[in-house]
Amino acid sequence: MTAAVHPREILIATIARLLEGTRHVAVGASSPIPAAGAMLRRALQEESGGAPLRLSILGSVEHNFFTNGSAELFDCAGQRRIDAFFLGGGQVDGQANINLVGAGDYPRSAPRWPGSFGSAYLYFVVPRVILFREEHTPRVFVDKVDFVSAPGVSSPHIHRPGGPAALLTGKALFSFDKARRGFALESLHPGQDLAGVKAATGFAFAHGEAPPATAAPGARVLALLRGRVLDELSETYPDFAAQMRSELAALDGVPALAS
Amino acid sequence: MQSDLRALARRIEPGMRIALPVDYAGVSMAMTGPMIRHGAGDLHLVCVPTGGLQVDQLVGAGLVRRVETSAVSLGEAGGAPCFNRAVGEGAIEVRDATCPAIHAGLMAAQKGIPYMPMRGVLETDLLAHRPDWRVADNPFAEGEDPIVLIPAIRPDIAIFHAPMADRAGNVWIGRRRELAAMAYASAATIVTVERIVDDNLLGNEMSAAGTLPALYVEQVALAPRGAWPYGLWGEYATDVGELRRYAAAARTPQGFGDYMAGFLKEAA
Numbered sequence: 001m002t003a004a005v006h007p008r009e010i011l012i013a014t015i016a017r018l019l020e021g022t023r024h025v026a027v028g029a030s031s032p033i034p035a036a037g038a039m040l041r042r043a044l045q046e047e048s049g050g051a052p053l054r055l056s057i058l059g060s061v062e063h064n065f066f067t068n069g070s071a072e073l074f075d076c077a078g079q080r081r082i083d084a085f086f087l088g089g090g091q092v093d094g095q096a097n098i099n100l101v102g103a104g105d106y107p108r109s110a111p112r113w114p115g116s117f118g119s120a121y122l123y124f125v126v127p128r129v130i131l132f133r134e135e136h137t138p139r140v141f142v143d144k145v146d147f148v149s150a151p152g153v154s155s156p157h158i159h160r161p162g163g164p165a166a167l168l169t170g171k172a173l174f175s176f177d178k179a180r181r182g183f184a185l186e187s188l189h190p191g192q193d194l195a196g197v198k199a200a201t202g203f204a205f206a207h208g209e210a211p212p213a214t215a216a217p218g219a220r221v222l223a224l225l226r227g228r229v230l231d232e233l234s235e236t237y238p239d240f241a242a243q244m245r246s247e248l249a250a251l252d253g254v255p256a257l258a259s
Numbered sequence: 260m261q262s263d264l265r266a267l268a269r270r271i272e273p274g275m276r277i278a279l280p281v282d283y284a285g286v287s288m289a290m291t292g293p294m295i296r297h298g299a300g301d302l303h304l305v306c307v308p309t310g311g312l313q314v315d316q317l318v319g320a321g322l323v324r325r326v327e328t329s330a331v332s333l334g335e336a337g338g339a340p341c342f343n344r345a346v347g348e349g350a351i352e353v354r355d356a357t358c359p360a361i362h363a364g365l366m367a368a369q370k371g372i373p374y375m376p377m378r379g380v381l382e383t384d385l386l387a388h389r390p391d392w393r394v395a396d397n398p399f400a401e402g403e404d405p406i407v408l409i410p411a412i413r414p415d416i417a418i419f420h421a422p423m424a425d426r427a428g429n430v431w432i433g434r435r436r437e438l439a440a441m442a443y444a445s446a447a448t449i450v451t452v453e454r455i456v457d458d459n460l461l462g463n464e465m466s467a468a469g470t471l472p473a474l475y476v477e478q479v480a481l482a483p484r485g486a487w488p489y490g491l492w493g494e495y496a497t498d499v500g501e502l503r504r505y506a507a508a509a510r511t512p513q514g515f516g517d518y519m520a521g522f523l524k525e526a527a
Binding site for chain 1: 281283284307308309328329330331332334335338339342343346347348349352353355356357358359360362366377378379380381382383384385388402403404405406434435436437438439440492
């Protein structure tokens, strides 16, 4: 019998897997799940005696090396000193264009979202950008974004060492094929099926006939996640860590992987 | 203390370009009330590189013509209600940017040069809506290599909050170097601080390394807990509950007005 796993633990463990082989990962503001995934990757690499992973968690004091203000992240990224970063968006389309500005006709977008932050730069220069958006609905995953904060791919003459590597949602994991300019379904999270994910996605994507399930974390990974990672996370994201802990406590006695 | 802050606010003239820091770097929330009471409007706000509560309140108070920013939000408390409303109504002009473009523009001003090139940004709708940003060919490349040029951003006044200043007007900013970047680029900088110390901050190497020299600082005023409801690094945490109260209240213009009436009364 497998232990009960929280759906967000699947996301965190998947992010940790997507970060394999990185040396420096940066995580932007308001990103508790990516931060947890990066902390889990660091803990796993440390346990296995692998190369140390450096994390720069924006908003953290303990897990942040920057001393040159908010420009340093971008300077670092421009020199390939950052291997992976996370971006999201109010809209993401099938060519991995992201929109963080707003829906409808710009400039009077409705709704207006906060803005592009560093996406229009980091998406170009960070080699492994992981698109992360928990909400998986047709209003988020659209055929074409209303505003391109940052494009998924660039014309061949444009300096573009970075770009999207994967898209992780609350329902599934996709990879991105730069040549084909499209996503391919890698796996479905527990409780999801292909028809449901297709219905929730406003763009077409490549997929196999029977996509595999997203791997659930094993006991060793869960122990690290529920212990060390939540401890580390609570410095920057106390509310999120506390909520995870209380939901994990409530998992006892609940059927595994219920969604 | 409030009279000092009001004197600082009087430096602001209608139509000025005002640089304000990101919410975690040291926002002089203490200046927001005096700025609103002073009433100089038609402002062009430059968010370094994003904005939050202060920007939202200045927009809600009708003092803002244009916001140049990479984002405006209340962070954990959600979207910026007055800003979003003003954008929807077309009441303000937004110059949407991306964080490193703001840093590049300030850096150009700091160096006294007309522009700074930067990577990225090509084939975005940001670039499409920024006629002041240009694309040039990298003259050093062998082949085609388009690169975006960001014009210098020269604010009239930068305003921020810091833990301490000394009697000579040197301001300790620690590792929050964006505060220095704002000051270097701006014609004048006004600062509120938690406390004023007797020691010369440039007098020892440890504090000097994190000090913005008085050379760049026009005026300093005392404002304990002057970032509230934002936090100040090394001093106190953000009052997320207050941000949420504001976010809920400011969902309507009436609610914003009621909230600000209480806020301005406290600041009087």
